[in-house]
Amino acid sequence: MKIIKFGGSSVANPDTIRKVFSIIQDKLKKQDVAIVFSAFGGVTESLLTIARLAREGDQVYRDLLQSLEEKHLDMVRQLIAVHNQSTVMTFVKVRFNELEDLFHGIYLIKENSARTLDYVVSFGERLSTFILAEALAAKGIKTQFLDTREVIRTNDRFGQARVDFEVTNSLIKEYFLKHDGIKVITGFIASTAKGETTTMGRSGSDYTAAIFAGALDADDLEIWTDVSGVLTSDPKLVYTAFTIPQLSYNEAMELSHFGAKVIFPATMQPAMKKSIPIYIKNTFEPENPGTMINGEVTNGALIKGISSMSNISIVTVQGASLLDGSAGSRVFKALAEAKVNIVLISQASSEHIICLAIKTSEAYLAKEVVEKEFYYEIKSGEMDEVVLLHGLSTIAVVGENMKQNPGASGRMFRALGRNNINVAAIAQGSSELNISAVIPQADLQKALNALHEAFFLSENKVLHVFLVGTGLIGQALIKMIANQQQKLRSESELDIQIHGMANSRFMAFHEDGFELKNPHQLSDSDEKMDLEKFIKTMEEMNFSNSVFVDCTASQEVADAYSRVLGAKVAIVTPNKKANSGSMDEYKFLKKLAKKRGVKFLYETNVAAGLPVINTLQDLMLSGDKVIRIEAVLSGSMNFIFSELEKGDPFSEVVRSAKEKGFTEPDPRDDLSGMDVARKILILGREAEQTLEFEDITIQSMVPDDCQGAASVEEFFEKLKSHDVEFANLLKKADEKGEKLRFMATLENGKAKVGLNSLSNSHPFSSLSGSDNMILLTTERYLDRPMIIRGPGAGADVTAAGVFADVIRIGNYTRE
Secondary structure, three states: OEEEEEOOOOOOOHHHHHHHHHHHHHHHOOOOEEEEEOOOOOHHHHHHHHHHHHHOOOOHHHHHHHHHHHHHHHHHHHHOOHHHOHHHHHHHHHHHHHHHHHHHHHHHHOOOOHHHHHHHHHHHHHHHHHHHHHHHHOOOOOEEEEOHHHOOEEOOOOOOOOEOHHHHHHHHHHHHHHOOOEEEEEOOEEEOOOOOEEEOOOOHHHHHHHHHHHHOOOOEEEEEEOOOOOEOOOOOOOOOOOEOOEEEHHHHHHHHHOOOOOOOHHHHHHHHHOOOOEEEEEOOOOOOOOEEEEOOOOOOOOOOEEEEEEEEEEEEEEEHHHHOOOHHHHHHHHHHHOOOOEEEEEEOOOOOEEEEEEEHHHHHHHHHHHHHHOHHHHHHOOEOOOEEEEEEEEEEEEOHHHHOOOOHHHHHHHHHHHOOOOOOEEEEOOOOOEEEEEEEHHHHHHHHHHHHHHHHOOOOEEEEEEEEOOOHHHHHHHHHHHHHHHHHHHHOOEEEEEEEEEOOOEEEEOOOOOOOOOOOOOOOOOEEOOHHHHHHHHHHHOOOOEEEEEOOOOHHHHHOHHHHHHOOOEEEOOOOOOOOOOHHHHHHHHHHHHHHOOOEEOHHHOOOOOOOHHHHHHHHHOOOOEEEEEEEOOHHHHHHHHHHHHOOOHHHHHHHHHHOOOOOOOOHHHHOOHHHHHHHHHHHHHOOOOOOHHHEEEOOOOOHHHHOOOOHHHHHHHHHHHHHHHHHHHHHHHHOOEEEEEEEEEEOOEEEEEEEEEEOOOHHHHOOOOEEEEEEEEOOOOOOOEEEEEEOOOHHHHHHHHHHHHHHHHHHHOO
16 A cells, blocks of 8 residues: 655646646556645635635635635636536535635634634645545546545644544544545544544645554555655755755654755654655656655765754853753743744753754743743842844754764864854754754855755865956956866866856846856846945855956955955955055955955966965965065066067057057056056065055156047057157167166065166066066075066966966865
8 A cells, every 4th residue: 555645736736636647547557545635736825814814804805715716616627527527516616605604704703713724724625635536536546535534533732733543543444444446535634532623734734644654554655746855955045955865764854853844753753653665756757766764774975964944043041040950941841831842952061051042933932931930040140131142044964874974063064164154053962863053044045055065065166156347357267167167077176156247237147157168148138237236146145165256457346345255255356456455455355354264365466377476475474574576567568668679669569569458448557557556566565565555656658748648549649759759768778788678676665666777687688578577585585586477468367367266265165
């Protein structure tokens, strides 16, 4: 014998019901079955709403009741041929006449007790099950409609009735012996010994199926729903969650207690006592094996799943009176009498503090009853007033394999810690089946994803990137990630996903990550760019290991860095604006990143992808001291002055540099020396020198009369008149056997930027094209400075440096 149960989502409409009938017909070919049905999808909620409106005196209830009746009649019309409809139509109309009288009574007396509501909602299962039994009979299947009020006996705790199993099991067995045909059974409802209708609370139809399975010693129990079994975590919050093939009864009980909604503890009890396997199956994917729950503990994964509960508060009871052995029992007794459910208990070894996690809806009641219990102790100062902390969630990692394999708690809290998730309370039973923690609700999604990665996807560390700036550098970066994505996954165990991207006009997001081989092109079909909204959306997506990549030169974006770091999101950027602002702002961002436990990486602020800043940071960290920095830091300026040696006019060389993409759209931004000044300022600060932008002496290469040109083209026209001046500068350098180089120097706390004439023996004289070179003279590199040389401009090399920093973030977050 197999017991099969179909939930409300499985019988929501005629199309889904036809899928259910197909499953039933397939099962009947193999063995005997009994079928439990819930009410049609949404009907129970509708009945409760109608009852509430009637109690409130709102006559809209009549319209809703009529619509509900029509819904059931329409089910009959679509599922049963016309010549077989009369009996069923009569049944439905009689039931709705009863409901009409019942709701009218509620309307008149303005009351609907728990007893009344149980009777009201019982109509949902009674109607659906009778209709479905008759629809199956019309297909040639001999059915027997069973109203479970005939066989399931409970106490009179309406809304959450307790089953008398001795009487119930006897009645079920007797009924099955006396009646032939496939039993089609109402879920959720039962009755007292007096014949009063009761319901069995949350997951009542599942519970009904388990009761029948236990009473009949069924071979197995199948619960058909709209998901493919029990998942490793909530798929609405963890997009990589997957079906757990097998769970032990204990594992399933723990997961359900802490929020897994597919199965509930009460459902498993009758089946668990008889060691009857439970299968959780998907009506819409019947070929999917789903999840099997039985008494076996399988080897393999350290944990089986991660569950969570939101809207949790911590009730903290504290005081010397707790040292009295009876005080703890008084706390729990007071809460039990008030019917307050405790989700988690955490008590310090000193027994001076007890922390209780409970549902927020019960928090103030808990505070009231505990303070009443300890009124005199609080009044005398032996106990503190009860403290409530709201806005929390619980998370629990569950698995019986934790007993034999140490390290689960270490992995759990390391994952939470690395994602800057504070833990308010911890609980772990001696059985080592469950490790639970209370965390801020705002961090729930991040915590679940961090734990899911740590326990189930630990082979690949996932970085969730949000990219602002999809120009040349941003596009080059996307291409590099796409080309290396598979290699990083297989060889470096690193998976980089881009979930948000924006330019100055538009922005777009993708929860599962954009396809990068054929990347999304931002257009007017996307949202308009709003930096505040972009950051807010990133925060709301709340991924673990998130990285904000700024490939712009925007001051507005740089000004938002403190918000991003404050949200515990790492930053990677070639944008120099933040680090070349005030010294106080520079220090603040560094401290904030450290405080929030995230990385702020900006290697490409200076010399594109050359390893300058990391090298300098390593030198300082190891105790070296910088004496002097000399640097050619502008690829565009070096290109201009090395090309000038070929004899072309200065204006034409600058135009060529612009056309090759070596300069900004307006070359004056490069020729002014401001860019180089920002770079030497950043290097000076990395060398632990207090330096403001105003402390730098800057020689601009923009002639005075060119500075105010209204357009770039006008600038080039005016620049022609200065070609002779620059030719003379070159001639003078040639006559001395020297070369012109635009460079920056930092020494004795002073920095200067400008054009220098250098001997041919100077390292900078060998530079050509857009190369950069940095000479670091330190206490360790005194006689022979450290030289760093390479391309210092261009989208590809800059993007490569940004990419390297992103990968570095991945290595920092790895366990």
